[in-house]
Amino acid sequence: MKKIAYYPGCTLKTTAANFEESAIESMKKFDIELEELDRWNCCGTVFSLATDDLMHHIAAIRNLIRVKEEKSNQVMTLCAMCYNTLKRSNQRVKSNQEDLDKINDFMYKEDLNYNADVDVLHLLPYLRDEITFSKIAKRVKKSLNDIKFSAFYGCTLLRPKEIQIDDPFMPTILENLITALGGETVETPYAIECCGAYQTVNQVDVVVERTKVIIDGARNQGAEAIVTSCPLCAFNLDHRQKETKKKYSKFIEMPVFYFTELLAYGLGIEFKKEWKDLHYVDPLSIFKN
């Protein structure tokens, strides 16, 4: 089995364990083992834009040192936010030797210096470019049977330009995966908008409004479920439907999936009860077979 070093990120160990497990199980079907790093820390969560704020890149670069410690030159991510943070910090030090030197000097206790020589991968483009959607289509055991999905990309996979995994205005990667799995997709104008992100912590109302617009928009186009790649988008769009329903009694709930859950389903992997329990809206209601 081919091994790829894998960086989970904090959320995938707690509220998005379904994302992690479905990804690991699915990749095994393609003879790939996502091998979790022995040691890792939080990615830093939000890429720091201030030019003089190097402190907030330490977390990301330290993880890339951990990748090197395991004798690897690439690391797979699943969480869109971790991908964004790790990749952007990596690019910053790649193009700025002075920053890299300062960060290495700050981390003098580490056995290795970082040489900006790790590639940060994300599973979605890996599926498209390395495994290929046509191969995935051939492996489908349980078709998504024309269930209609609305893809929700959120911000961090598409912006900024340097790290985008697809066209930032007309992305198709999630739609193409769904099609390969036998599902249908609908177009909505909200697919690349923000879900409300961290407003969810102390301004729930902002997120409720976003959730309503996004889910209603998907439903108006005939979608039966949402598919996403970001744990924060998933939390806001799924769990905040509770508050949305409270505020708008006519609101109709809609299940929200990680793309890996649908991939796993398509490959014939059991949709575990533990995965279902992490959803707010019952995900299994839409499967017809």
Place this chain on the structure above:
Amino acid sequence: MAEKQKMVKIHILGEPFYVPDGLTIINALEYAGFQLTHGIGCREGFCGACGTIFRKKGDYKLQAGLACQTIVSEGMYLAQIPFVPAEKPIYDITKLPPDITSFKELYPVIFRCVACNTCTKSCPQDLEVMDYVQALIKGDVEKTADLSFDCIRCGLCALRCPAEIVQYNAAILARRLCGRYLLKESRDLTNRVKEIAEGDYDTELDELVKMDEDKLKKKYYEREIKLFD
């Protein structure tokens, strides 16, 4: 003629003093005439009361250590820290689940960690402090309990943390939750607690309580430690 004692020059709160080489920071402070009422305890490296910061001559690094274990050197700058104020919420352990939700509620500050590793660098117990904070962020209470097991609560990590985290207080909650909910019951311990409650050791304890200090000390240092039968 007795060999002449080598002296070193150190600075205490900015004042120069000459003290015999080889003293610990605590002993050097006392030699210089300071009487310590805070920031001192067991003098054995166990209680964590004497955590302190210092610089060595010609070294830009601010260092941290236990004053009762660190030996002074020529040109050292010292400032004894009496106390590390640290946030410590009151909780009822029987009402807390042994997972991340307890920490989100009581120690949300842990999520501010920037993985700078300063805490690890300052820990006199050589613990992987950053790793135990990071384990908590991931919700791995057992790992935190494990990695922080030898913490003596000196507070140096919290003192140096740029994110103002109170590592050791969060860690002791992890160990409490772990002990209460996650570890298997230790039958030996349960039996011992029962024996104590039933008064099996009362005579021995009474004897110890009545013993004068010198005898007690002697008995302590001469005790045999049997690990396993």
